[in-house]
Amino acid sequence: MKHISEINLQRLLDDNLSLVQKLICKHHLAKCADCAAKLEAVKTQRQELLSIAQNLNRLQEAETAISKTSILRK
Ligand SMILES: [Zn+2]
Numbered sequence: 001m002k003h004i005s006e007i008n009l010q011r012l013l014d015d016n017l018s019l020v021q022k023l024i025c026k027h028h029l030a031k032c033a034d035c036a037a038k039l040e041a042v043k044t045q046r047q048e049l050l051s052i053a054q055n056l057n058r059l060q061e062a063e064t065a066i067s068k069t070s071i072l073r074k
Contacts, residue, residue, distance in 0.1 A: 004035045009042045
């Protein structure tokens, strides 16, 4: 049986697979420790990217706040 590609793991996480593809993936994941581990790795990677994105967001908010205060000071 073919392993699940990383793209399909991403799609699975995004819920972007057809019902049939999803069932095939889930069936494979239940039996294949390699792919299950890969899915976990992709999930972890996403969470890291998400937290980086959130930090960047906060940084931008902080920059906006700082630029507002410096306008007020002028
Ligand atoms: Zn596999």
